[in-house]
Amino acid sequence: MIPFTVIGGFLGAGKTTLLNRLLRGATGRRFAVMVNDFGALDIDGRLVVEHGGDTIALANGCLCCTIGDSLVTTLLALLERPDRFDHIVVEASGVADPGRIADLAVLEPRLRRDGVVVMVDAGEVRQRAADRRVGDTIGRQLAAADLLVLNKIDLAEDLPGLRRLLAGHSAAPILEASHADVPLDLLLGLDRRGQAAPTETADAFTSWSYEWVEPVERETVMTMLRGPGRLRAKGIMRFADAPERRSVIHQVGRRLDVSDDGAWRDGETSRLVLLGVKPVLGSLQRE
Amino acid sequence: MTIVVYSARRILTMNPNRPSVTHVAVRDGRILGAGSLDELRGWGKVEVDDRFADKVILPGFVEGHSHAYEGGVWKFPYVGYFDRISPDGTRHKGLKSIDEVVARLQAFEKTLAPGASLLAWGFDPIYFGGRRMDLTDADKISTTRPVVVVHSNFHVANANSTVLAKAGITRSTNVHGIVKDAMGEPTGELQEMTAKYMAYRAAGVEVAAVLSDEQAVWRFARVAQLAGVTTATDLHNELPESTVDGYLRASASDDFPIRLLPAFAAGSVSPEQGIPRLQGLMKKNNDRLRFQLVKIVTDGSIQGLSARMRWPGYYDGTPNGVWNVGPDDIDRLLLAWHRAGFQVHVHTNGDEASEVAIEAVERALMTAPRWDHRHTLQHAQMADAGQFRRMKALGMCVNLFANHLFYWGDIHYARTLGPERAERMDACATALTTGVPFAIHCDAPVTPIGPLFTAWCAVNRLTASGRTLGETEKIPVADALRAITLGAAYTLKLDEELGSIDVGKRADFAVLDDDPLAVPPGKLKDVGVWGTVLGGKVFEAPK
CATH class of the missing domain: 3.30.1220.10 (CobW-like, C-terminal domain)
Incomplete structure (x- = not known):
């Protein structure tokens, strides 16, 4: 079974930055990454092995594909590919409920639901959560998180207050970060054997x-x-x-x-x- | 070139200078004139064709909001509550109980190859007094092959035990969208993304292609033609190469009976990729295929409890719905396509979604002023008078979902919107008095394609149970007929080319058995469609 991780969070929370770090990181794992927009990714052209319109294959064995209009059919098409991946990561849209997307892994015998990681923009979340049009969307995303990444803490004005705000919506542990700089092993798990200690562990x-x-x-x-x-x-x-x-x-x-x-x-x-x-x-x- | 003059009992032109005539002359696929035979003889030698002498001719109907997917689903058996006409003209009787649905599918099951999945569509349990389909029913259809019965809203489906077992769904599966009974056992009813995933899992992802291949486009065109439609939209499509190829091949044939307007799904890629892509496709336009539309889908549906509503929200207290594309992205996408010169159609069901879309248009116009953009709200079912005034002020159009009043009006009255907002939903009269250019639509395959039925809904505002939903929002028959012809053409920026019977326009006609202005308004939906004429070519509907 392939582990299945969903990266959620509102527009501007740092999902793409995190995915760029994941694709660049030499983790030795073959990731299939489903994204909303290739254009936002910062992929070194020299690493591209194949560009197939809706998919980009990288020299490190990773594959990016665009979700387009239907997550369901994109995921099923990915699972039908002959390539084998160690991990599938989905970038949820900025207004999607990432928990609902993670449910697909429960329905799909080829997948194992790994985690829902929700990115939060420390500079914006307070205002967004109070917005009558998107506040409930933010609330649903936070509630769906298994792990919260409070990103852009360098822009936060009241960090303790933000922590309380998040805790009010979610029981998930909070990782604090700038530029989505989070140890990937924490988000995406250990290697497949699950035995070895992670190689990359930040100081904290x-x-x-x-x-x-x-x-x-x-x-x-x-x-x-x-x-x-x-x-x-x-x-x-x-x-x-x-x-x-x-x-x-x-x-x-x-x-x-x-x-x-x-x-x-x-x-x-x-x-x-x-x-x-x-x-x-x-x-x-x-x- | 030959000039053919058709005589008719009456020709309703939608041209206010000569609203009703007896003859129309056609040359080179275009309308040479509409008037008396004597007047038309002035153009030269004419052939008089009297085959429509006892018929009534209108401009061909323009369906401003439908999906070619309607043609796709006819590949599979229809099991809906209401009668529905398939592309070959066969009337499929509505199935009035779950047992009738089961019996129909048991018979169909015997025709399938071993191992094949069974997919059906159009099922609508809301008319069965609260009884839902469950595993006992679905397992009567088959326990050896996967069975998925998709509901008429396309957001819910019932599966049999085979499907559940394959996915390992049990009472302990804790996933949104798996309906369980009082004992905690899955009933086989699946909702939203879960329903979609399981349907594709059962049927194979290649079904996606079958739903929009060349044959599907043909079936769509035929089912539209049977309803008197000569121009129809496929209003939201990612336009993958396979689908575009199907459109191009189908529309290359002189026998293809409609003009097809696909709308590019703006949310599927970034505008930086999408704009050049659509501009490229526009170079492939032909007489029967027109790439020019763009669509953004903002919220879900009212009856699916996913519409974005302003305060006070759902009548029964259901939490607010979900964004498909959020407010920031609506702004970004709309501005990018607006700047590139496109007309943007925006799906908005709830009034908060309409509000966001209207404000996005307002901001786009401040950033990049443009005349005659005609950005159009699609559905705008909950829009109130204030929103119509804003649409008018901004130069927007609206395409209202009049069929909804009949199919879901009772539920909106009792549960989702409550009496007050249900009575003013799909506010055609408000559109008319405010002066917002408007069309009315069916959203096929969500409801059957049928402009006369849609017009009947706008005129009579009757629900399936017979309740009149909003006396004051009724519109006169003449206005409803305009909304399915010239009005709809205006919302597609085709009104100078079609939508009325006037000199120089395309010879696209709906040929009717009766005069819709003469029959009682309550009988408008029963006016028979003899067939259509497209660019001067006659398409008789099979009887």
């Missing part, structure tokens, strides 16, 4: 790996996942209440999925990788 964030040989109490793990500062987690667990099963943990911001992945395999150990804000995980380490 860190990761921590756990390994258990014996079955683990479910509540112990849940407590670790629910605490503040946790932004992302991935794990394969042998829980004490289901020792014969592989339980897969997948967490993006406020959204936590635990799913069954068949019988426990002999010789495996339970493994969990957490990504989060450094001071919080620092204290975890001491535990």
